[in-house]
Amino acid sequence: MENRLLALRRQKRLQTLLFVALALAMVIASAVRTEFTPYTVFQGVGEMFRFVVDDFLPPDLSTFRELIGPALDTIYMSYIGMVIGAIVSVVLAFLAAQTTAPHRGVQVATRAFASVMRNIPTLIWAIVLVAAYGLGTLVGTLALIITAIGTLTRAYAEILEEIDMGQVEAVRATGASYFQVLGQAVIPQFFPGFVAWSLYKLELNVRSSTIIGMVGGGGLGFVIQKGLKLFQFKEVSLAVILVLLLVAGTEFVTSKIRERIL
Amino acid sequence: MREMASLLEINELSKVYADGTAALKNVSFSVAPGEFIAIIGPSGAGKSTLLRCINRLVKPSGGAIRFRDIDAAAASRRQVRLLRRQTGMIFQGYNLIQRVTVLRNVLHGRLGYMNAVSGSLGLFSRKDVADAKAILHRLGLTEQMFKRADELSGGQQQRVGIARALSQKPQLILADEPIASLDPVASRTIMEHLSGICREDGITCIVNLHQVAMARDYATRIIGIHKGEVVFDGRPGELSEETIHRIYGAAPDWREQGGESLARA
Numbered sequence: 245m246e247n248r249l250l251a252l253r254r255q256k257r258l259q260t261l262l263f264v265a266l267a268l269a270m271v272i273a274s275a276v277r278t279e280f281t282p283y284t285v286f287q288g289v290g291e292m293f294r295f296v297v298d299d300f301l302p303p304d305l306s307t308f309r310e311l312i313g314p315a316l317d318t319i320y321m322s323y324i325g326m327v328i329g330a331i332v333s334v335v336l337a338f339l340a341a342q343t344t345a346p347h348r349g350v351q352v353a354t355r356a357f358a359s360v361m362r363n364i365p366t367l368i369w370a371i372v373l374v375a376a377y378g379l380g381t382l383v384g385t386l387a388l389i390i391t392a393i394g395t396l397t398r399a400y401a402e403i404l405e406e407i408d409m410g411q412v413e414a415v416r417a418t419g420a421s422y423f424q425v426l427g428q429a430v431i432p433q434f435f436p437g438f439v440a441w442s443l444y445k446l447e448l449n450v451r452s453s454t455i456i457g458m459v460g461g462g463g464l465g466f467v468i469q470k471g472l473k474l475f476q477f478k479e480v481s482l483a484v485i486l487v488l489l490l491v492a493g494t495e496f497v498t499s500k501i502r503e504r505i506l
Numbered sequence: 507m508r509e510m511a512s513l514l515e516i517n518e519l520s521k522v523y524a525d526g527t528a529a530l531k532n533v534s535f536s537v538a539p540g541e542f543i544a545i546i547g548p549s550g551a552g553k554s555t556l557l558r559c560i561n562r563l564v565k566p567s568g569g570a571i572r573f574r575d576i577d578a579a580a581a582s583r584r585q586v587r588l589l590r591r592q593t594g595m596i597f598q599g600y601n602l603i604q605r606v607t608v609l610r611n612v613l614h615g616r617l618g619y620m621n622a623v624s625g626s627l628g629l630f631s632r633k634d635v636a637d638a639k640a641i642l643h644r645l646g647l648t649e650q651m652f653k654r655a656d657e658l659s660g661g662q663q664q665r666v667g668i669a670r671a672l673s674q675k676p677q678l679i680l681a682d683e684p685i686a687s688l689d690p691v692a693s694r695t696i697m698e699h700l701s702g703i704c705r706e707d708g709i710t711c712i713v714n715l716h717q718v719a720m721a722r723d724y725a726t727r728i729i730g731i732h733k734g735e736v737v738f739d740g741r742p743g744e745l746s747e748e749t750i751h752r753i754y755g756a757a758p759d760w761r762e763q764g765g766e767s768l769a770r771a
């Protein structure tokens with residue numbers, strides 16, 4: 245018995261060693277393949293630093309007025325993408341949550357649909373949509389709505405599944421109708437999670453709308469991409485600063501709202 | 507005589523759950539207005555199932571339940587709502603909406619009387635609000651009125667549970683182990699409130715209890731259930747030690763549950 249235990253332990257140790265060796269080998273192998281060495285990284289950083297200082301700085305503040313429009317576009321896109329995404333997702337979430345789904349088949353289908361929406365990157369959606377609708381904020385907004393539906397449907401459905409059915413039952417037992425139970429027992433429990441997730445999605449939207457813009461979705465991302473192509477790096481750097489400000493601003497506002505509500 | 511005046515009539519009621527569990531077998535009894543009935547029995551005897559059949563949170567498999575002029579077992583969706591709004595329910599876990607105020611929880615008792623829109627949006631009338639406040643005052647919760655329900659102690663939450671039931675202006679209150687999660691002092695307070703109010707307002711009450719001593723102290727009538735069947739139905743004075751054994755079966759878990767206080771009582 246003792247011996248068997250010892251042997252097992254030795255075997256375990258061997259396995260661990262083997263695993264570490266393998267992991268190490270993989271790190272080295274991938275570093276070689278991608279030509280990743282501390283030296284190249286260092287060299288690259290120097291190069292990057294020079295590029296940023298020489299070509300991007302100082303930002304060209306005279307273009308500020310021209311960037312206000314695209315910056316507002318980015319905000320609108322993110323906001324509308326979140327709002328419409330949230331509205332559609334609430335409906336879908338009721339179909340996708342185990343506790344509220346009218347039928348098991350509907351539940352599986354809705355979940356699969358949301359999963360596809362979610363797992364195809366926003367960028368790909370944007371590229372596909374540009375092909376269909378041409379350049380512009382419409383494409384950006386649509387791409388954001390699509391991924392919002394993917395993410396939020398699942399998130400909302402999970403909130404619905406965690407609802408305390410005892411509370412729901414108590415309200416039902418007073419003689420409340422379906423919609424009264426929904427309004428008075430389900431929504432109060434659903435609301436905090438709903439707000440938290442929607443605000444988080446808004447933050448994500450502001451970030452990804454830049455990338456979407458770069459493939460033709462409008463907003464600041466589009467300005468950045470255009471500037472890069474035309475080597476107007478000083479205008480680009482102002483746009484990048486604006487993106488950072490937008491992201492930070494959104495995070496600030498959403499965290500304030502969250503504090504107030506939750 | 508009693509038959510004529512009964513508020514609730516249960517006849518040969520049975521319930522078999524989807525998994526084949528026979529929770530109730532041929533349960534029959536009738537309830538006269540003003541009675542305060544304690545239902546006792548071991549865990550799994552079918553006490554909760556019985557209460558939940560009465561307000562149709564559970565659909566009976568067989569038999570008949572008549573509440574006033576409503577045939578509960580065969581009631582339509584609309585009739586079930588009518589039945590439920592006249593029947594308050596109190597739960598072991600209180601089941602208040604945690605995130606909303608105490609007052610709003612009490613107002614939920616009015617939903618069965620409201621139309622779909624105002625009810626869903628929670629637009630309660632001034633009269634309902636005034637009545638709810640009066641009920642809270644009666645239960646000693648005036649100070650707690652605007653607090654969130656989850657800020658209250660267990661005993662206070664259960665008083666809100668009673669208030670919610672009262673705001674329905676019910677004919678009947680069903681209480682499913684209302685004191686099982688409370689300490690002895692809070693348990694007494696709840697039972698005092700419940701029995702006092704039911705007596706004063708002429709509300710009939712059926713309460714599931716684990717503690718035989720509590721049943722003896724407050725009930726006007728005790729029904730003992732064992733494995734889904736009624737094995738005792740009588741006045742508290744008629745409940746002998748031997749009957750208690752019969753209700754709780756070979757392994758009398760009532761000794762732990764409150765048998766000790768019974769011995770003292």
Ligand SMILES: Nc1ncnc2c1ncn2[C@@H]1O[C@H](COP(=O)(O)OP(=O)(O)OP(=O)(O)O)[C@@H](O)[C@H]1O
Nearest residue numbers: 523524525527529548549550551552553554555556
């Ligand atoms: N939804 C359900 N599906 C299947 N079986 C159930 C369901 N609810 C209850 N049962 C079973 O029915 C029987 C009676 O349950 P019930 O909850 O009515 O007992 P109880 O007397 O209230 O017990 P306790 O004192 O533990 O609350 C038990 O065997 C239980 O496992």
Ligand SMILES: [Mg+2]
Nearest residue numbers: 553554555682
């Ligand atoms: Mg029970």
